[in-house]
Amino acid sequence: MAKIVFDGVRKTFGEFTALDGIDLEIRSGEFLVVVGPSGCGKSTLLDLLGGLSAPTAGRILLDGKEVSGPGLDRGIVFQQYALLPWRTAQGNVEFGLEATGVPRRQRAARAKEFLDLVGLTGFEDRHPHQLSGGMRQRVAIARSLAYDPDVLLMDEPFAALDAQTRESLQDELRRIWQSTGKTVVFITHGIEEAVYLGQRVAVMTSRPGRVKEVVPVSFGDRDGLLGEALRSSPEFARYRHEIWNLLHDEVARAQQLEKEAAAV
Numbered sequence: 001m002a003k004i005v006f007d008g009v010r011k012t013f014g015e016f017t018a019l020d021g022i023d024l025e026i027r028s029g030e031f032l033v034v035v036g037p038s039g040c041g042k043s044t045l046l047d048l049l050g051g052l053s054a055p056t057a058g059r060i061l062l063d064g065k066e067v068s069g070p071g072l073d074r075g076i077v078f079q080q081y082a083l084l085p086w087r088t089a090q091g092n093v094e095f096g097l098e099a100t101g102v103p104r105r106q107r108a109a110r111a112k113e114f115l116d117l118v119g120l121t122g123f124e125d126r127h128p129h130q131l132s133g134g135m136r137q138r139v140a141i142a143r144s145l146a147y148d149p150d151v152l153l154m155d156e157p158f159a160a161l162d163a164q165t166r167e168s169l170q171d172e173l174r175r176i177w178q179s180t181g182k183t184v185v186f187i188t189h190g191i192e193e194a195v196y197l198g199q200r201v202a203v204m205t206s207r208p209g210r211v212k213e214v215v216p217v218s219f220g221d222r223d224g225l226l227g228e229a230l231r232s233s234p235e236f237a238r239y240r241h242e243i244w245n246l247l248h249d250e251v252a253r254a255q256q257l258e259k260e261a262a263a264v
Ligand SMILES: Nc1ncnc2c1ncn2[C@@H]1O[C@H](COP(=O)(O)OP(=O)(O)OP(=O)(O)O)[C@@H](O)[C@H]1O
Pocket: 013, 016, 018, 036, 037, 038, 039, 040, 041, 042, 043, 044, 045
């Protein structure tokens, strides 16, 4: 059985159709990346799966049950650092555990363990304003992992970071995903990021957002490779080119639609 099913999902905001006819199945333990032009409905899709809003038509199933609201089975990492500014790194990770009823003493130990997992040992007592952007995003990732959700939903979590920090967090995320077996739905603008992280890459159309094509990404013997060894391989370039082409057509179509609308 698929872990997640989008079944004929549509989402409108008044007259405006943001998503239409979304049919998508995601396997348990899969790393699925969603790419698409700005405004095509990627965040809307993730909000629906997170249970933060409801579809206008169709339904979303998680483990065979219809999603009807947020739940601790899904951890969400937003693009902007959604940390509590008055709490330390440790306190922010513990916050996620309070809701799950983990006893106080275990909370502290668990928070330390997950801060260590994202490479933040020694920074437990810092407040968000005393951390770099990359460190804040690591705290957000640790927070969403600590209460052990089955599914990790990530909305452009690395977009605001410099290239080096982004690449090291990508490697960390791959390592965490491989060691925990979580199902990950990851949204990005970055084609390289999509090819590097995704087992499949769903490319969306704009206006209304639909799934245009789902590209399976496999590097055969190179699947275990990290960093430059993978990024510089010919297969990597081929996937990047394929997804670039799919996206490029969409961006061109969106611009054409805009021109036509302006001419009316
Ligand atoms: N609450 C809302 N009310 C009205 N329109 C909305 C609302 N939320 C999103 N939209 C519209 O739905 C469309 C999709 O928005 P969404 O944020 O999902 O796009 P996106 O693909 O995440 O874009 P980006 O890549 O820029 O983050 C946009 O045209 C947006 O203006």
